[in-house]
Amino acid sequence: MQQRVLKVHPADNVIVALTDLQKGEVITFEGVEYELVDDIAAKHKFLTEDRAVDEDITMYGVLVGKAKQFIPRGGLMHTFNTRHASEDFGLGSRKLDWEKPDTSKFKQRTFMGYPRQDGSVGTGNYWIVLPMVFCETRNLEVMREALVDSLGYGKNQTWKDQTEQLINLYRSGKSVAEILEADLAIEEEVGTPTRLFPNVDGVKFLNHEMGCGGTRSDAQALCGLLAGYATHPNVAGVTVLSLGCQNAQVSILKEEIAKRDPNFAKPLYVFEQQEIGSEEKLVAGAIKQTFAGLIEANKIERQPTPLSKLVIGLECGGSDGFSGISANPAIGHTSDILVSLGGTVILAEFPELCGVEQELSDRCVDEETAKRFNSLMKVYNSRAEAVGSGFYMNPSPGNIKDGLITDAIKSAGAAKKGGTSPVVDVLDYPEKVTKPGLNLVCTPGNDVESTTAEVASGATVVLFTTGLGTPTGNPITPVIKLSTNTKLYNKMNDIIDINCGTIIDGEEGIEEAGERILDYVIQVASGTVTPHSVRLGQDDFIPWKRGVSL
Template sequence: MAIRSLRIHPHDNVEVALTDLSVGEWIGTGSTRITLMDDVPAKHKYAIQDFEVGTDIIMYGVLVGMAVVPIRKGELISTSNIRHASGEYRVSQRKTDWTRPDVSKWKDRTFLGYHRADGSVGTKNYWLVIPLVFCENKNVSIIHETLVKELGYQHEVSPYSGLVRALKRQHRSGEPGDVVSSSVDPSAPTGLPDKLFEHVDGIKLLTHTLGCGGTKDDAKTLCGLLAGYVTHPNVAGATVLSLGCQNAQIPLLEAEIACRDAKFTKPLYLLEQQRVGNEADLLHEAITKTFDGLVMANQCKRQPAPIDQLCLGLECGGSDGFSGISANPALGYASDILVTLGASVVLSEFPELCGVEQELSDRCVDEETAERFVNLMKTYQHRAEAVGSGFDSNPSAGNIRDGLITDAIKSAGAAKKGGTSPVADVLDYPEKVAKPGLTLLCTPGSDIESTTAEVGSGATVVVFTTGLGTPTGNPITPVVKVSTNTLLYEKMEDIIDLDAGTIIRGEESIEEAGERILEYVIRVASGEVIAKAEAGGHDDFIPWKRGISL
């Protein structure tokens, strides 16, 4: 008989419903058998003991909430009877012993990547067009649109053109009714021209709303992020447009590039509109130089590289009550394999590490690294509280609806993406990953801000787990989506790459699913498979302006 509920950790005093459970039903695992006092929807939790007001709610073996009213054994755990709570944390003793996975089947594996002069290896070969300030967004968009169309990177006709034509005919004829869905055919031939540069994966732009009007620190942080993209292994070169009078000046960008790559040799074209003068002259020069750069970029071809050259970003969004028991721990196992092999993995979203700070601090390789993590977490939390919005405000309406009713519940499951390896390094935004192993990167929990930051720090592939579905992608790094449940995978197959709902159904172990994720990552890294976010054109880029974003 299929398992209907799960106690995640032996110390937990709540269990998770793996399917919809009904009031009056006898349920439980192991020696615990109780009568449900409420209907419990799948992904939600129920009490396996009686709680008095103030009793700790324990899940994943950590404090995740506190009872605000008496709760009977068998009652549904909800926002009406518990509130967020998390444990205190401090720098303590190191606990870096861990069980390494067997990696014998992976030790000789390679992927086909783009080898860069600094020794890094990219999974893509893109050219970037970047504004240093929002005033140049129009100009970089003109450059981008012109080049991608004329060089064979853009369909000349949208797959939705048929729908628009049908709507026009209907409007002119005055006939009522719905236009048939067959008017939309994303797979239909759309007149894609021949691609001139076969080894250049595309031309991407990074428009944003920053560069001026903020503080000098805002400008430095933006330049640091942009420098992370310019020096990124997935980037062959870049064209950068500056207006000239903004805070984010060209020398500041150059300094940030030098911090990340002291021997930077990629083609980089820096143009300032106020020096050039005429806008047409600026665009002419930018397009001409970019074309020259593309000629050079096309000389780089995919070559074999060991998989320890991968830098894997670990992300989640639209999480649900299954995230922490299916997709996230499976991704964590894949992370542990990569760490054992000497690769880098990046875990971010600091508001979604609330409640597991002590464990992560203890896993840091030394006290200095642990101190930095603790200080960054406490500073972030204090800043959030100062504007009346602590980490407890993090769960979204969708999270709560699908079982993540406190930030600590959400965080304890989200942290599973980082596996069990020691924490090799802790970075503040937008610093660059510099060590193999697990790195913690300070970012918001906001999906796109966090993904943008992970890529800016060096992630060459991102795996993004989701329980509710999100189309988030990135301009230069493939973002692989993994569903926590099969219903989502079947419903949103156009944006989800892999299904980890097999774990919930008992068809696959966490380890088996983790190995399947890693195999897919290697295929994506080699260009054998195009991640669905990339295929769908989801080029999301949102810099974090270091305010309070949860």
């Protein structure tokens, strides 16, 4: 049975509305009555006690704001009466004890993965084409046109069919009004094209707008990111297109690859335009060599693999007031199960860890790791403040509209994705994960920049929670979407894979949902289930140009 309200932590002085509540209603929670002095929309909060100006507002057991004006008991918490506030943080004592979840259902489970020479195991088998600089974008597009459809990796033609219908209406003399009112036939997708190389999941083209014109550190970071993709377990081989004179040199890419895999043995084919000469020779050679590489990549087959080889990236976007009490803690439980089994998880989006720094710092396995986390957080925020921003400006209008009034509230809920296990390592962008367990990776809160970075760090599956709906995907790693509420799932189930609104609806608990999610992850990792982001070809790829991006 669905509850109407929820108090997340015993120390909180706010209560969350799980359904719309009316002004004047008397809400009883844990034997205490609260008369509402405002309408409280679902996902929003009301105060359990009067708050004077500058008095603390607490949620998830941490400081999340201060009153800007008097807020009465039973009053709505919102931006007009609440400002962001969070506790300072520093080097504390280690708090590494945690209660490991029951893993009995998964101890003997495996997934069907692609083994790599370095000991990692992929959930996919892709060939990637990398441009070293934006100047090669057109050549990448020519290669895409030549290879994708012909090899059987093209997507459904539904939208082209609809365009043809519009063309026919226009040619038949229909007016603009008649065309706009016409009901166009939408053909259902019928299967997928037959692949020439059935063991290769696709050829992916990682277009970007960097590589030259920026700072040398931009070029180094870009090469590090691209090296993360080249060495990724989901990648069988790489074709590189280079102009020749750009800042992001192929030699830097090779240095970054060697940092991540000193014994790198995957095919790496480099084509430099200024050395080769004509575009025709460049593209013809790249297509021919890529095709030859695909023949070899097709010889790799899936094999039973222990779950300890999974690397799950944790992401949220379009978050709402239910994110921190449904989908995020659910994948947090998934994370704890996987860590207990010897697997790896990645928690990123540092602007969305504001207010829970002390907890995460204290969970770091040693002081050196904690110091690095503290430093990265403080430097990042100070850079943002130097240009007139700060982590406190992270919540979007959509976040606020749906109950995330301060960045500290958003962050405390976002951190739930990482579960409760110790933090084994803290990495800066775009470093690669090397230790099993919970890793923190410094990225922006921007959905695509962060997902792009998590994959470069080694994520072979990404769990992406959303309360408002977002289509984010990745070229080489399956991104599984999870809704925080049932209304969203029913509205946008063409892009969302799993509904965690069942928790809000009282149909299941967080632990049950977390186990259900891991079972789905295993199917996706084995190639037996295709998440919507992959089915739709949502190949988002945006490198972080190291600067202020929240």
